[in-house]
Amino acid sequence: MDNALPDAAASEGVGLDDLERLAGRAATVIERLRSRVYAPGTEKRLDISFNVRSAAEMVGRTEKAIRDAEDDGRLPMPDKDPATNRRTGYALADINRMREVFGTLPHRAPSDPATVLAVQNFKGGVAKSTLVTHLSQYFALRGYRVCVIDCDSQASTTAIFGLNPDVDVDEEEDTLYPFLQHGGPASLHYALRATYWPGIALIPANLGLYDAEYEFAARMARDPAFVLDRLRDGIDSISDQFDIVLLDPPPALGMISLSVLRAANALLIPAPPNNVDFGSTAHFLRMMATTLAEIARHGGEREYSFVRILATKMNDQKSAHVAIKRMMDAVFPSDMLSAVLKDSAEIDNATANLSTVYELTGAQTRTETHKRCRVYLDAIGREVETLIRKTWPSHHAALRKEGIL
Incomplete structure (x- = not known):
């Protein structure tokens, strides 16, 4: 009982020491939850694999073409089960090697602009991090080069990608924080981390990133150009390595959120179809328009390739x-994504294990619940992918051939 918080009715109140003990216990709970998923000293791995039929579909070639390339040495021979002499399956890295050999990697041309897509809403709990993680993995499965930048000090996206923000991430070396300081590094290369997902790099976050909000706010009055453009300049310094940069901003109208709005060239706005959340989204849109207009007045006008609202x-x-969804479709007839992110136990269960639906394997992937969830996640990914490809002139001929342009 010595460690219990005092009863406010029977004492003078809860003091700072009590709150610190409460915070310490909360950290213990989080660590126990994480230890259920990741054993100490281990790294998260991607265990998904694909049979030759799935590989052929992903690569855009026939099964025979793949086997012929293996037979003539253009591709390595696949691993086989000694007992059955059958292929054990291809990893995503193998799929990308096939795409390279067959010339079917979907990368943008160097002359095309990298897409910097912010999944932005000033309200929390609207599925921002869920969208960022699943979209990044959808794009990686398609063969794109993806960078995920976690701009949120809560670091949910960082945790999903297998890092403990409090242990594995140093705010002075690994996050945006050093770059956002005056006199910081010249580029963001220092913070890029390869992930266990082929094709996805991550700039992680942790609680230390919150300090940047105060420092940016203090600096805003005397050097607004630095505050507003610093993140965009950092992304420009690494964007030649990627097709798509995904930004996961904090759920608040702060300096980092403003920097994200300035750095992005496309926006995806998640909005749950209920009165409270959609009301918050309406306020967000009004605040965003007002804020961007004010920034433009100071020479910082920004245009976006596309802005879409997604019902989540x-x-x-x-x-x-x-x-409410019907009303949203009527009010925003050309601004809503057709696809919808449905409320799903599959996503909730995956998130509880610091994972995503795209990472599930085995029997979990054969349930009807999983299949339905994959259908609408893939639909969101395809729709956003099409919007992105429309911004790349090098893809226009293919889009016309596909009947999209």
């Missing part, structure tokens, strides 16, 4: 959700 956490069984 949609529950078709709730009449209020259906009614």
